[in-house]
Amino acid sequence: MPMGSLMTEFTLAVAATVIAATLAGVYFTSLNQVTDLQKLQVLGLKEQLYYRCDIIFAHSSEGSTTIKFWVKNIGFKDLPKELIKKSELVILNRNKVYYLLYGESSNSWNYRLLNDSDDDGRWDPSETIEVEAHLSESLTSGDYYLKFVLFNGAESEYNLSV
Amino acid sequence: MSSLGGLIVFAVLTAVSLAAMGCLMMATVAHNQFFIERIKFMEKIGERCRGYLEIESMAKLQDNRTVEAVIKNMGAGSISVKDFDEIDLIIIYRNSNGSIRAEWLPYDPSESLERGWRALNITYNGVDELKNPIAPDMSSGFWDDDESLAIKAWISSGQDIADEFMLIMVAPNGVRTR
Numbered sequence: 001m002p003m004g005s006l007m008t009e010f011t012l013a014v015a016a017t018v019i020a021a022t023l024a025g026v027y028f029t030s031l032n033q034v035t036d037l038q039k040l041q042v043l044g045l046k047e048q049l050y051y052r053c054d055i056i057f058a059h060s061s062e063g064s065t066t067i068k069f070w071v072k073n074i075g076f077k078d079l080p081k082e083l084i085k086k087s088e089l090v091i092l093n094r095n096k097v098y099y100l101l102y103g104e105s106s107n108s109w110n111y112r113l114l115n116d117s118d119d120d121g122r123w124d125p126s127e128t129i130e131v132e133a134h135l136s137e138s139l140t141s142g143d144y145y146l147k148f149v150l151f152n153g154a155e156s157e158y159n160l161s162v
Numbered sequence: 163m164s165s166l167g168g169l170i171v172f173a174v175l176t177a178v179s180l181a182a183m184g185c186l187m188m189a190t191v192a193h194n195q196f197f198i199e200r201i202k203f204m205e206k207i208g209e210r211c212r213g214y215l216e217i218e219s220m221a222k223l224q225d226n227r228t229v230e231a232v233i234k235n236m237g238a239g240s241i242s243v244k245d246f247d248e249i250d251l252i253i254i255y256r257n258s259n260g261s262i263r264a265e266w267l268p269y270d271p272s273e274s275l276e277r278g279w280r281a282l283n284i285t286y287n288g289v290d291e292l293k294n295p296i297a298p299d300m301s302s303g304f305w306d307d308d309e310s311l312a313i314k315a316w317i318s319s320g321q322d323i324a325d326e327f328m329l330i331m332v333a334p335n336g337v338r339t340r
Binding site: 046117126 | 168185188193196199200252263334335338
């Protein structure tokens, strides 16, 4: 084989390898990104599925500044204190909307674990918490709508009349 | 293209294809796992939709702070006696002051707490249960479908049930009284 032809073939081989490697690199990067995105999506869906709650009953009376209600963990996973405290509470009636975050003062809510049989301080599946919503104003007679939203957006609603 | 270049490109593309197939398989496995979990969850939801608890009878005792009730498991699934502490029992009543109160009562088989509830027995059509019978000391057994659970519940001594009352019971899986 002449020397010139050998050089051309070698150059072409190197060029083809570089192009193939570049293409493979780009392809792998894209594929990794897609896989990561898919993993994130699955994780997000899992979170939505795992953490769920249900308001069993709510009670208050006219003139009171407190609404007490009981929420059951009907999901698959237990919630540590930190995540329970990230829940939000929305109370609304015809004239007023309350948006309450966890706290000890008025216009906030707090909770206590009722049947923490394993005594781990976590809100396990099937366990119930007693939530007390403290409002800045007394409740007047009428219908109220409660929505308790967990950290992941899972929610439970309840209609209450006082 | 030269034969050497062609071979290298072919080898690289084959490697890429194999790796891509591997990634695809991993993604499929992840999806399958999620799908299985979803089915499990749907089963749980289905169980909750299907069943309910029915209060067959309830009565207030003379001390005005104790009630007895019989609750039938209408397709809520078998509930282990060991999980009775995860059952919620809420009593709603009007006291002699005229105010309506609602109290969540803890499971208290030894009746040592000031307020609580305990199971008295489980029967099937009025006779001893046939399936998964409970031990006399309530240490084992199940409250199965179509069986009736008799309970006793009591409120704190400072309160009284003036007239009518309501009971809400929720099983560990979220099935509740209708």
